[in-house]
Amino acid sequence: MNRIFKVLAIESSCDDTGAAVLKGRSVCSNVVSSQTVHGEFGGVVPELASRAHVQNIVAVVDLALKQAKIRPAEIDAVAFTRGPGLLGSLLVGASFARSFASALGKPSFGIHHIKAHVLAHHIEGVHVQPPEFPYLALVVSGGHTQLLKVHDFELFEILGQTLDDAAGEAFDKTAKILGLPYPGGPLLDRLAEEGNPEAFRFAKTRTDGLNFSFSGFKTSVLYTLRPLIEKDPAFVQNHLADLCASIRKNICDSLVERTLEASAMTGLKTVALSGGVAANRLLRKELAAALEEHGARLLVPPLAYCTDNAAMIGIAAVLRLESGKTERTFADSLIKPRIPIDEPESSAQAQ
Ligand code: KG4
Ligand code: ZN
Numbered sequence: 001m002n003r004i005f006k007v008l009a010i011e012s013s014c015d016d017t018g019a020a021v022l023k024g025r026s027v028c029s030n031v032v033s034s035q036t037v038h039g040e041f042g043g044v045v046p047e048l049a050s051r052a053h054v055q056n057i058v059a060v061v062d063l064a065l066k067q068a069k070i071r072p073a074e075i076d077a078v079a080f081t082r083g084p085g086l087l088g089s090l091l092v093g094a095s096f097a098r099s100f101a102s103a104l105g106k107p108s109f110g111i112h113h114i115k116a117h118v119l120a121h122h123i124e125g126v127h128v129q130p131p132e133f134p135y136l137a138l139v140v141s142g143g144h145t146q147l148l149k150v151h152d153f154e155l156f157e158i159l160g161q162t163l164d165d166a167a168g169e170a171f172d173k174t175a176k177i178l179g180l181p182y183p184g185g186p187l188l189d190r191l192a193e194e195g196n197p198e199a200f201r202f203a204k205t206r207t208d209g210l211n212f213s214f215s216g217f218k219t220s221v222l223y224t225l226r227p228l229i230e231k232d233p234a235f236v237q238n239h240l241a242d243l244c245a246s247i248r249k250n251i252c253d254s255l256v257e258r259t260l261e262a263s264a265m266t267g268l269k270t271v272a273l274s275g276g277v278a279a280n281r282l283l284r285k286e287l288a289a290a291l292e293e294h295g296a297r298l299l300v301p302p303l304a305y306c307t308d309n310a311a312m313i314g315i316a317a318v319l320r321l322e323s324g325k326t327e328r329t330f331a332d333s334l335i336k337p338r339i340p341i342d343e344p345e346s347s348a349q350a351q
Contacts, residue, residue, distance in 0.1 A: 006021070007022045010061065011113075012053045015034065016035070017057055018309050046087075076106060076321070078100055078104075079316065080108065087337045117144075117312055139274045141307075144161075145161060167255060193241075196242045200242065248282050278301075
């Protein structure tokens with residue numbers, strides 16, 4: 001039987017300050033404090049994000065420990081996000097985690113943020129049966145869009161990825177064109193429910209292989225609307241639901257098409273969805289239906305484990321510890337804004 005590792009995990013890669021406590025693969029607490037300071041700027045302001053992390057982190061960690069009813073001395077290890085993410089934000093979480101671990105005389109482990117998004121599927125209770133390796137993963141968030149073959153908990157192969165904007169970014173930027181407040185993705189999704197997805201046709205960029213591209217589509221939304229708004233300043237307001245539905249369909253169609261192709265190419269029949277865009281109603285519905293039609297299945301974790309959270313950082317650390325990799329490596333001491341998901345952790349010092 002596996003030893004039950006008790007891990008305190010910290011996530012601070014972007015604009016959410018998160019802390020979680022795991023006992024083995026089960027989550028005892030998962031606290032997230034989302035920063036609201038960025039709304040008026042229409043996007044995340046890195047300097048404000050790192051300052052807000054500094055303000056929030058002590059309270060968030062304290063609450064996570066209290067909710068888990070665990071004393072710091074009982075913790076076996078502290079895990080933190082080592083990247084990808086905003087450098088200043090990463091630094092706050094990593095510095096706090098290392099200091100906390102050092103004060104306790106326990107090791108601290110740096111975790112790859114995107115791997116953690118995927119590994120959230122292995123948290124106890126998320127699925128009756130967690131996905132068996134190898135499987136496919138589609139990670140769609142505000143910063144990332146990748147189709148991955150997950151060989152095991154640390155070996156990830158990129159099958160396709162966005163060549164420009166991430167899917168969440170495509171939602172947020174087109175929502176901004178429509179005048180919706182940041183982040184526009186969730187609101188656009190809600191408004192789209194009442195609209196006709198065939199009302200507007202926007203450009204769809206064909207890419208090589210299993211890659212994605214959304215920047216041409218975004219420009220197409222802008223250029224389609226510009227003359228219409230010049231003629232009628234209330235055009236967007238009067239067609240808001242149809243515009244949202246058409247935009248949503250365009251983005252979702254690309255994601256569904258490529259995922260189906262990846263499943264056909266690899267013969268893998270399980271697709272694990274992760275990232276904030278996994279909340280999108282149409283994506284969940286269409287992707288599940290399309291995969292089922294082809295004898296494959298879609299796994300979606302609860303939303304709290306899709307958006308940025310510390311429980312996913314914790315499970316990545318627990319899986320690593322369970323595999324016997326209990327020693328700190330050079331990669332654990334590196335924080336980087338960009339880390340290719342297929343970069344072997346053992347080659348981190350070559351960077
Ligand atoms: O994973 P996440 O919380 O943070 C990172 O970007 O890492 O994802 C946030 C992204 C934002 O772009 C947000 O607009 C998008 O996920 N999002 C949605 C929906 N909910 C969140 N996009 C489309 N439909 C949604 N329902
Ligand atoms: Zn994320």
